[in-house]
Amino acid sequence: MTEDLTPELGAYVDGELDASGHERIEELMRRPECQELAATFQWLDQIAGSESVPTVSDTEWAAVKASVLAQAHAEPVPAKPESEDDRVIRPRGRFGTPVRVLAVAALLLVAVAVGWALRGGNDSGGGNDGAANGAIVDPSGPNRTQLPLAGDLPDGDDGEGDDGEGDPDARSGSDPLEGVDPEEASYAERGLYAPKVESEDGDDHTSVYYGEDF
Amino acid sequence: MRDPSEAEDKAQIQRFLSGDEGGYEVLFDKYREKVYRVAHRFLRNKEDALEVTQEVFLRVFQSLAKFKTESKFFTWLYRITVNRCIDFSRSKKAKPTTEMEKSAIESIDTASAGRTPMDPVARAQEHELEAKLAEAVARLSDNHRTVFLLHAKENLSYKEIAGVAECSLGTVMSRLFYARKKLQQHLEDLGVKAPGSSSKKE
Numbered sequence: 001m002t003e004d005l006t007p008e009l010g011a012y013v014d015g016e017l018d019a020s021g022h023e024r025i026e027e028l029m030r031r032p033e034c035q036e037l038a039a040t041f042q043w044l045d046q047i048a049g050s051e052s053v054p055t056v057s058d059t060e061w062a063a064v065k066a067s068v069l070a071q072a073h074a075e076p077v078p079a080k081p082e083s084e085d086d087r088v089i090r091p092r093g094r095f096g097t098p099v100r101v102l103a104v105a106a107l108l109l110v111a112v113a114v115g116w117a118l119r120g121g122n123d124s125g126g127g128n129d130g131a132a133n134g135a136i137v138d139p140s141g142p143n144r145t146q147l148p149l150a151g152d153l154p155d156g157d158d159g160e161g162d163d164g165e166g167d168p169d170a171r172s173g174s175d176p177l178e179g180v181d182p183e184e185a186s187y188a189e190r191g192l193y194a195p196k197v198e199s200e201d202g203d204d205h206t207s208v209y210y211g212e213d214f
Numbered sequence: 215m216r217d218p219s220e221a222e223d224k225a226q227i228q229r230f231l232s233g234d235e236g237g238y239e240v241l242f243d244k245y246r247e248k249v250y251r252v253a254h255r256f257l258r259n260k261e262d263a264l265e266v267t268q269e270v271f272l273r274v275f276q277s278l279a280k281f282k283t284e285s286k287f288f289t290w291l292y293r294i295t296v297n298r299c300i301d302f303s304r305s306k307k308a309k310p311t312t313e314m315e316k317s318a319i320e321s322i323d324t325a326s327a328g329r330t331p332m333d334p335v336a337r338a339q340e341h342e343l344e345a346k347l348a349e350a351v352a353r354l355s356d357n358h359r360t361v362f363l364l365h366a367k368e369n370l371s372y373k374e375i376a377g378v379a380e381c382s383l384g385t386v387m388s389r390l391f392y393a394r395k396k397l398q399q400h401l402e403d404l405g406v407k408a409p410g411s412s413s414k415k416e
Contacts, residue, residue: 007384007391014365016372016387040408041394044347048366051344053254056247056264064268065242069235072275 013038219244223287227278238278242271245288248368249295255363256299258348266302270295289377292364296378300356343406350400358393361386 011017012025028034056064223244229237249270253263273294281290351359360379364370370378372386379386398408 007388010391010394011372011387014372014390040398043408044394044397045366047343047347048351048362049369050340051347051367053251053263054260056250056260060264061246064246064264064271065239068242068268068271068275071272075276 009034009038010041013041220286220288224283227281227283227287230278238275241274241287245291246271248288249291252292252295252363252368253299255367256296256359257303258352262302262306266295266298269302270298273298286377289374292368292370292374292378293380296360296364300360346401346404346406347397349404350397353400354393354396357389358396361389362393362397365390 008017008021008025009028012022012029017025029038223241226237226240230241231237246267250263250267253266253270254260257263257266270291274291277294281287351362354362357379361375364375364378365372372383372390375386375390376383379389381389401408
């Protein structure tokens, strides 16, 4: 019945239709089903509009304002955006993932090199320690340098995470390694844990900007 | 809903940005009810609506420096509010029905306060109808719910809704049309027929 009714009918009912659309809709409005639909729209608006909301006392408002101001002063730097209203699309760290891979690879290389060096030291200075007698050195022995393994690194980005870009419905996720600094590699080479990197404003670079007005 | 005091809003924003927090407080006092009302339309619960209101004003405090003064402050504020409501309702599903019912009863009582005394039966029917409409609205998608609530409950024009929802006028028109069609269907599913609607289903 209403396949030929267009959204313009609703705009007509609401008085929002421009003059150019009036003629066609007024033609349609002669049909009983269109009149019925228009009446239904008006009825829906009427019952929706008649509902009121519970009142908030002045005391409650004062408490809300005090709470807002207290939080605002406690957090002078804008908090991490959590919703669409102020998400900002920022470029993901272009080199983040490769650097992380390199860091892990470097760690492994350092571990192997240190292992070999220690084994060589044991072999050359072994004397009567058994290694010189052809005994196999246990790599898990007490001389093995304890280096962080790849699994010990902070949880990383799999590179496939939902960054929310291009999807206004996306909700921001937390990716602690996003935007990781290339210096991480040097940390890794030194056998140190790379610090969690955040930008100055605390943004984790996974946010999506939604409001143009910001 | 035209806001004739747009220039005043901008003056208060400038006042706040120049270091006088009084500007912010003026904006808070002016818009707190509107923000709360929109939040309550979405969340149907006073505590949740107040929580979102608080979050919205905190966000405003923190973001006013980024507000583009060529935009309307209230459009920007409504946008933040709607987005916070959607986030809130997604992260924390609606409170138990008892809360909603309590809230609805409060609504009716509040609404009735300024009117002539209503027949208890009529009042109960109105209460039931509003509750069913709220249930039907809750079944709409975020986009449809947003345009319907902003239009039917907040009396925003299509242009204003387009500003809040960041879409074209045509999109608002289309979303509102289909939101109403779906509401009609949802209400029929809940046993409510619009007065004058034909008994046979299309």
